[in-house]
Amino acid sequence: MASILLSSPSKLHAQQTNRGPIDSSFLQRQTRVPSGFIWPEADLVAADEELDEPLIDLKGFFKGDGVAIENAAKLIRASCLSHGFFQVTNHGVDTSLIKLADDHLDQFFNLPVSEKLRVKRVPGSPWGYSGSHADRFSTKLPWKETLSFGFHDNGSEKVVADFFKSKLGDSFKETGKVYQKYCEAMKSLALSIMELLAITLGVKRLHYKEFFEDAHSIMRCNYYPTCQEPSLSLGTGPHCDPTSLTILHQDQVGGLEVFVNNKWQSVRPIQGALVINIGDTFTALSNGLYKSCLHRASVNAVKERRSLAFFLCPKDDKVVKPPEELVTEVGTRKYPDFTWAKLLGFTQNHYRADESTLQQFSKFTQSESKSVN
Ligand SMILES: C=C1C[C@]23C[C@H]1CC[C@H]2[C@]1(C)CCC[C@@](C)(C(=O)O)[C@H]1[C@@H]3C(=O)O
Ligand SMILES: O=C(O)CCC(=O)C(=O)O
Ligand SMILES: [Fe+2]
Numbered sequence: 001m002a003s004i005l006l007s008s009p010s011k012l013h014a015q016q017t018n019r020g021p022i023d024s025s026f027l028q029r030q031t032r033v034p035s036g037f038i039w040p041e042a043d044l045v046a047a048d049e050e051l052d053e054p055l056i057d058l059k060g061f062f063k064g065d066g067v068a069i070e071n072a073a074k075l076i077r078a079s080c081l082s083h084g085f086f087q088v089t090n091h092g093v094d095t096s097l098i099k100l101a102d103d104h105l106d107q108f109f110n111l112p113v114s115e116k117l118r119v120k121r122v123p124g125s126p127w128g129y130s131g132s133h134a135d136r137f138s139t140k141l142p143w144k145e146t147l148s149f150g151f152h153d154n155g156s157e158k159v160v161a162d163f164f165k166s167k168l169g170d171s172f173k174e175t176g177k178v179y180q181k182y183c184e185a186m187k188s189l190a191l192s193i194m195e196l197l198a199i200t201l202g203v204k205r206l207h208y209k210e211f212f213e214d215a216h217s218i219m220r221c222n223y224y225p226t227c228q229e230p231s232l233s234l235g236t237g238p239h240c241d242p243t244s245l246t247i248l249h250q251d252q253v254g255g256l257e258v259f260v261n262n263k264w265q266s267v268r269p270i271q272g273a274l275v276i277n278i279g280d281t282f283t284a285l286s287n288g289l290y291k292s293c294l295h296r297a298s299v300n301a302v303k304e305r306r307s308l309a310f311f312l313c314p315k316d317d318k319v320v321k322p323p324e325e326l327v328t329e330v331g332t333r334k335y336p337d338f339t340w341a342k343l344l345g346f347t348q349n350h351y352r353a354d355e356s357t358l359q360q361f362s363k364f365t366q367s368e369s370k371s372v373n
Contacts, residue, residue, distance in 0.1 A: 022131040023113040023145055024225040024304075033229045036141045037132070043140075043238055044231060047257040047264035047298070054079055055273060059090040061196065069199065077200035080290040083260045084278030085267060088193075091274050093185045098249055098308075101182045104175040105306055109145055109223040119147070119167045124348050126150075126218055127163075137352065143233045143299045147221040151183035152315075154214040183219050186247050186310035190215075193245060193276060194312075201286060203323045208285065214315045216340075218243065224255065224297065224305040235297035235305065239353045241279035242343055242361075243311035248275040253305040259294040259355075267295075280358040281314065281340060287322035288334030294355045316341035335362055 020026070027037075054075035060068020079086045108116070113131070121128035123135070126148050132141040149163045160183050164176030194208035224235040235255060250256055256267040256275065267275055283292040299305065314320060321337045335358065346361050347353045 021113050021117060022134045022141075023116060024109065024223065025113065026131070027143065027225050027227070030228065033143075033227065033232045034141075036134075036139055037143055037233045039140050039232070039234050039237065043234060043296070045264060046231070047266045049263070049265050050268050051083070051085060051258050051260060051265040053083070053085045053087060053258075053267065055087045055089060055270065057090050058088050058092065058192070061192065062090075062092060069196075073196060073200045076196055080197070080200065080278055080286075082291065083258055083293040084291040085258050085275065085293060085295075086277075087267075087270055087273040087275050088189075089270070089273050091189050092192075093189055093274065095272060097178070097182055097185060100178045101249070101308055102251065102306060104178050105147075105221045105223065105308065107175060108147055108172075108221065115168075116145070116147075121148070124345075126220075126344065126348055140234075140237055142236050143224060143227050144235045144297070145223045145225075149179070149219050150216060151187065151219050151310075152214070152216045153184060153187065154315075160219070179219065182308070183217070183310065186219070187215060187217065187312070189274070190217075190245055190247060190310070190312040193247075197282070197286075197290070201289065201326065203325055207323055211285070211318070212244070212312060212314060215312055216315050217313050218311040220309045220311065222297070222305075222307045222309060224299050224307075226301055226304050227299040228301060230299045230301050233299060235299045238294050238296045238355060240292040240294055240355050240357060241277065241311060242281065242347050242353050242357050243279040243313050244281040244285065244340075245312040246275075246277045246279055247310040247312075248277070249308040250275060251306050253300070253303045255298045255300070255305050256307070257296050257298055259296075264296075279311070281320055281343065283358065284320050284335040284338070285322055287326040287330045289326060289330065292358070313344070314340045316344075336365060338362075338365055 056072050056075055061072055116129045119129045121130045130146045151160055158180050160180040161176035164172040191209050194212055198205050198207045227233055250269050252269045254269050257264045278290045278292050280292045283290055317339055319337050327333055343361055351360055
């Protein structure tokens, strides 16, 4: 799959056409999938089996049950050494809060496109509304709408509640409160998972939890409309998450697929469970030991699909480097030091995240530092 290193942001922007903004109403008016939404055949090979990822019950972890923690650590380590996906139950996130977040996702995406464009994504930033990223790319357009916003809680302000109220007004005040609470719950769970990951890697138990205490994360709501010709397009194309850890709530429709053992395998929706996956930044934090795995989201002709993706990210300027014991264990450093701000900027201004983002970014930063010296 050809990597897309765009020399300048201007190349990111689709050629202006007279088609107007793209949202689910545009997509569903089409009798055929427009050519910009048709993906290369290599990306469209169907998944014909289910991923055998572990389902980890976190009840024992939260109770401090040593045996349960050891069993969970073994399952998590095995999955992270292989593909980096697992699911968790008894995760402590209130199911009624998840239901509210799902309902408010619909409230936003059901708005007229003119309303959604009031929070249109600003070029160069991941925040805001996007219709198929049609303002960024001109080919391999994803069959989805997204709404993304930042989350951090190391100040007194309620940044998510403020985002909705300030950008969309009082009618979205409740939505902002729901997503503020949802992001707070996601971060708390993410920090618990970071503690478990430290245990599985044999490093100081609080090493990663402390590193992400002042995280500046990304929350993304994905809405995938039904597609007339689902075998020709994708809701989200093949990629590895550039972030550190993803906590995904998917509905019961199904569509998340992971590329493992040279084949696409579907991640079965499990009512009440959350899907966890390792991202590129954690691959670097584990000195290459844990895999950030290629995955995608397929679409279908019958049911629209929704997912909520919480991406744990370090505070912008923190240096991403593995603990010394993992450098000793592996024998060498696998990736150069970098900051999340730089990697995020790379994905927003120069490179469309795919399965080679971290490798391309490492080359990009090394070429940048050579040109400066
Ligand atoms: C840092 C990010 C960039 C993307 C959102 C987060 C984590 C996942 C990335 C993404 C979903 C990977 C596939 C391509 C992408 C352009 C998308 O389909 O949305 C990526 C996101 C982005 O760049 O907006
Ligand atoms: O919607 C999904 O199931 C996956 C979406 C995803 O991988 C992403 O947004 O990074
Ligand atoms: Fe992803």
